[in-house]
Amino acid sequence: MKEYCGIFGIYNNPNAAYYTYLGLYALQHRGQESAGIAVTDGNRIDYHRDFGLVFSVFNSERLNSLTGHVAIGHNRYSTSGASDSPDNVQPIVVSYKLGQMAIAHNGNLVNAWELREKLEDEGSIFRGTTDSEVIVHLIVKSKKRRFLERLMDALSKLKGAYSLLVMTNKKLIAIRDPWGFRPLCMGELDGSPVFASETCAFDLIGAKYIRDVEPGEVVLIENGEMKSYRIPAFESAKRSQCIFEFVYFARPDSKIFGRSVYEVRKAFGRKLAKEHPVDADVVIPVPDSGVVPSLGYSQESGIPFELGLIRNHYVGRTFIKPQQKMRDIGVKVKLNPVPELLKGKRVVVIDDSIVRGTTSRKIVRMIREAGAKEVHMRISSPPTKWPCYFGIDTPTKDQLIASTHSVDEICRYIEADSLGYLSIEGMIEAAGGSWEDYCTACFDGNYPVDIPETVVRQAKKE
Structure with missing residues (x-):
């Protein structure tokens, strides 16, 4: 699994670009390929965007040049479109008949190929390959007179996931798709409305969380x-x-979807301990996403929690892959066991998911080599059997180990003494709400929106 995108926006603040920079900094975990900020002073939109992490794309001089009181920003991980094309870096900024417009998009449209083909047949010329650019063309080509009408006309044609921030010379608009796939939060900073993919961005700048943008809602701020x-x-x-x-x-x-992520993850761990108990001496997480559910598992089971695997936080995506004879270094450079905590112990290892299984097998081997007597793997989500088409960069179905192997077969493959997944029922109960509130397609194949065959074929090609 890979991150996708984070978006941030602020209205009517003299330090709009700087606060957007900080917001993107807090959302860096959602996308690490590129970053960008667009800002308007009411007359024109200026912007800067580039490949790299937020701190490397922006410096004081660059931020000082982005003057204006309204801004939107974007961190990207490519789930649609080539990652190495400058034209795919967001926010997308265009000039057209009604003025200028900037768009930042988190999510993935399942009918983007169909829409793009139709637009190209009508004469549209695309610079990049993202589905986000389709939205821009739909707005520009709409026959409606006013901007809001054009926007609504474009949105009515979209199917799939989109949390959007749209900025014109005078307006800031926050949009969440009718299914509510991706989070989008609304807050306030000293009277300035702010929007972000997650509330951690509000915490950094001292903004107050107000509520989520509702599924299917368009929030328009003007004058x-x-x-x-x-x-x-x-x-x-x-x-x-x-x-x-x-x-x-x-x-x-x-806080997303009205719930604390920390509390939900801990509840996942507690439920996992009830569903898959085991006699063991220590519970350890695969950092970082396994830490909080491990705490819940430990508290529910009474088995002591320890940080038996230490993560190297300075390893980026550009790590050079080793030769075949050194293949395990790819995991060891990121994770290192603490033998003193593991030697002679029966160990429960908590991870968030198993995708292909190769990483889990290397982790199990690493823990055994550190002296563990038994290794029991527990996963704080159900088996991932189906690809996601709504903004998560997952492998195709034939590359997901759980789609072709039983739990016992996966257990043997990763060389664990036992393996237990959180059930879908347990996950929904721990998350709160009901089945009707969540998309669980990656676990059960029940996609809320029909997936065109062209999208499935394209995913297999990529």
Whole structure:
């Protein structure tokens, strides 16, 4: 599993670019390929974007040049479109008949290929390959007169996941798709409305969380006035919030979908301990996403919690892969066991998921080599059997080990003494709400939106 995108926006603040920079800093975990900020002074939109982490893309001089009182920002991990094309870095900024416009998008459209092909047939020319650019073209080509009408017209054609921030010379608009796949939070900073993918961005800048942007809601801010609208074409859409946000993607100190990520993850661990108990001496997490559910597992089971695996936080995605004879270094450079905590012990290892299984096998071997007597793997989510088409960069179905292997077969493959997954029922109960609130397609294949065959074929090619 890989991160996807984080977005941040602020209205009517003299330090808009700087606060957006800080917001993106807090959301860095959601995307590490590129970052960008667009800002307006009411007359024109200026922007800067580039490949790299937030701190490397922006410096004091660059931020000082982005003057204006309204800004939006974006961190990207590519789930649609080539990661090495500058034209795919967001926010996307364009000039057209009604003025300028900037867009920052988190999510993935399942009908983007269909829409793009139709737009190209009508004469549209695309610079990049992202589905986000499709949204821009739909707005620009709409026959509606006013901007809000154009925007609503474009949104009525979209299917899939999109949390959007749209900025014009005079407006800031926050949008969440009718299914509510991706989180989008609303807050306030000294009278300035702010929006972010997660509330951890508000904590950093001292903003107050107000509420979530609701699924299917369009929040328009213009001339200091905030208005709320509904996307009319999808009023009957079923709420389908991505439960994997709780499992892995969101920061544990964030609040999304109205719930504390920390408390939900701990509840996952408690439920996992009830469903898959084991006689053991120590519970250890695979950091970082396994830490909080490990605490819940430890507290429920009474088995002591220890940090038996230490993560190297300075390893980036550009780590050079070793030769075949040194293949295990790829994991060891990121994780290192503490033999003093593991030697002669029966160890419970908590991780958030198993995707292909190769990393889990290396972790189990590493713990055994450190002297563990038994290694019991516990996963704080159900088996991942189906790919995601709504903004998570997952492998295709044939590459997901749980789609072709039973739990016992996976256990043998990763060389653990036992393996237990959290059930879907237990996960939903721990997350709060009901089945109707969440998308669980990656676990059960029940996609809330029909997936076109062209999208499935394209995913296999990529």
